[in-house]
Amino acid sequence: MNLENTEKLSVKERLMIFINAENLSQSKFEKMTNLSNGYVNNIRNSISDKIFDGRIHPVFPKLNKIWLLHGEGEMIVGNNDEQKNEDDNNASIIKNKPHDEQMEILLNKIENLEQKIEIYQERDALYLKSIIAFFEIDKVKPEIKEIDNKKSSTN
Incomplete structure (x- = not known):
């Protein structure tokens, strides 16, 4: 197509x-x-x-x-080499800015990264819930505790 x-x-x-x-x-x-x-x-x-x-x-x-x-642009984003070049260009752009602007740019980048971390944490929590439900870990947990208790009593 x-x-x-x-x-x-x-x-x-x-x-x-x-x-x-x-x-x-x-x-x-x-x-x-x-x-x-x-x-x-x-x-x-x-x-x-x-x-x-x-x-x-x-x-x-x-x-x-x-x-x-x-529907704009390419379906697939650039490869890692292109990303590295973009990062290098961003770094050189920041270097040529006054200190206050550098700080603002970096603070914005930090804020964006913190938002991504929060999204990833939410995603991971959803994955964990899915794994627990799929493998019925909450039902297995008492059995695991029993096995752990037996191991510790033999040591």
């Missing part, structure tokens, strides 16, 4: 293009991103930033958010 005119496609259609490009089924994509069964089929208008940043992006960091949500 020609990806040049994706602005006219819906978010759901662009997401399906990405899923197909990754050779995944919708179900597999939903499981990998910890989205509910049928989530992709039920997309009406768009995907929230929280869903993209907290669930989709951590699993598929190469998926371009701007492309997915607006």
Whole structure:
């Protein structure tokens, strides 16, 4: 499929293009991103930033958010070399700024990183809940304690 005119496609259609490009089924994509069964089929208008940043992006960091949500740019973001070049350019831009502006830029970067950390912590908590539910760990826990008690009593 020609990806040049994706602005006219819906978010759901662009997401399906990405899923197909990754050779995944919708179900597999939903499981990998910890989205509910049928989530992709039920997309009406768009995907929230929280869903993209907290669930989709951590699993598929190469998926371009701007492309997915607006159809602009490339579906896949640049490789690590391009990111390193961008980071180097940002560093040289910061060096040429007055001290106050440098501090403001760095504080904004810190704030953005703190927000990402919070999103990742929320995502990890969801993953942990899913793992606990899937493996029924809460039901196994008393048995584990019993095994641990036996080990400690024999030592």
